[in-house]
Amino acid sequence: MRTDEQIKDDILNEIDFDPRIDSTEIGVTVHDGSVTLHGTVHNYLEELAAVKAAKRIKGVHAVVDGIKVKYASDTTVTDEDIATRIAHLCDWNALFQKFDIQSEVKNGRVTLTGNVDWQYQRAEARDQVAGLRGVTTVINAISISPRASKDDVRKKISAALHRHATVEASHIDVGVSGGKVTLRGHVKAWYERKLAEEAAWSAPGVTAVVDQLEIS
Numbered sequence: 086m087r088t089d090e091q092i093k094d095d096i097l098n099e100i101d102f103d104p105r106i107d108s109t110e111i112g113v114t115v116h117d118g119s120v121t122l123h124g125t126v127h128n129y130l131e132e133l134a135a136v137k138a139a140k141r142i143k144g145v146h147a148v149v150d151g152i153k154v155k156y157a158s159d160t161t162v163t164d165e166d167i168a169t170r171i172a173h174l175c176d177w178n179a180l181f182q183k184f185d186i187q188s189e190v191k192n193g194r195v196t197l198t199g200n201v202d203w204q205y206q207r208a209e210a211r212d213q214v215a216g217l218r219g220v221t222t223v224i225n226a227i228s229i230s231p232r233a234s235k236d237d238v239r240k241k242i243s244a245a246l247h248r249h250a251t252v253e254a255s256h257i258d259v260g261v262s263g264g265k266v267t268l269r270g271h272v273k274a275w276y277e278r279k280l281a282e283e284a285a286w287s288a289p290g291v292t293a294v295v296d297q298l299e300i301s
Contacts (some may be wrong), residue, residue, distance in 0.1 A: 087144035089115040095142045096120065105134040111152065113139070118146035118275075125155040129223060130215040145275040146300055154193075154221045162219030164190040170217045171195070178213060186210050186227060193221035200230050204286035231264040232290040238266065245284035249277075257281055257298065264292030271299045 093115045101108045111124040120139050126132050132152045139148045156162070171188045175181045184206070186199035195214050201207050211225045238261045246254035260267040266285045272278050278298050285294045 087118075089117065092118065092120070092142060092144045096139050096145070099138045099142060100135055103134055103138050106131055106138065111135055118144055119149070120145050120147065121149040121151055123151040125153050127154070127156070128216060128218065129154050129220050130212060133212070133215060140279055141276055143274045143276060147275075156218065162193075164192065167193065167195065167217060167219045170219075171214060174213055174217075180206060180209055180213070184210075188214065193219055194224065195220055195222070196224040196226055198226045198228075200228050202230055202232060203289065204229060204291060229264065229290075229292045231292060234290075235261045235263075238264075238288045238290055241288040242266065242285050245287055246281060249280050249284070259285070264290050265295065266291050266293070267295040267297060269297045271301045273301070275300060 093113050096113050096115075097108070100106050100111055100113075107127060110126065111122060114121045114123070122135055122139060126135065132150070132154060135152060136148055136150050139145060167190045168188070171190070175186070180186070180201075184199050184201045186197060186201075188198075189196045197210055197214060199210075201210070207225060207227045207229060210227055211223050214220060215223045239259050242259050243254060246257060246259075256272065257268060257270040260269065266288070268281055268285060272281065278296065278300060281298060282294055282296055285291060
């Protein structure tokens with residue numbers, strides 16, 4: 086069993102290794118595998134990257150995001166500025182044009198709405214906005230249009246799980262109701278749980294993933 090100190094060291098090394106993150110202002114505390122990240126970063130995309138880095142570490146059971154986005158003191162970005170920059174994305178980004186994604190901005194918090202076909206498109210829209218200066222939070226309310234049958238979704242998820250050598254797919258039960266996928270069973274580590282979630286989201290027509298997997 087890994088100690089909290091080992092987990093902390095690995096998280097700090099992983100954050101330091103990730104070129105998207107300035108690790109100098111990020112702190113980590115660990116208690117019984119529960120991780121809290123604190124400190125400041127330069128933009129919201131950097132905050133997301135730090136949280137993902139922590140979740141990749143073996144032995145992590147939960148991550149509390151206490152990181153704050155802090156822009157340079159001489160930089161003032163209004164909600165109107167953010168809205169204008171998102172409008173430019175809508176003009177130039179093919180994803181925003183194809184799916185007519187809308188946004189609402191208030192106090193640096195951006196809410197995205199619209200419909201896309203795949204989870205990766207939903208995530209890409211969030212990441213594009215998260216990288217804009219002045220954005221402190223992105224609420225991703227973009228929905229996914231159902232496209233696949235229940236049996237098709239289950240087969241694609243099961244096949245994806247079996248392709249990951251580190252995940253024992255036989256210990257994971259996949260339930261599908263409409264576009265909602267429920268994962269039950271157990272895995273050995275947090276990162277295996279995330280692999281199972283990502284496999285579920287990769288299937289067409291999935292609109293929600295309920296993760297009831299246990300770490301044992």
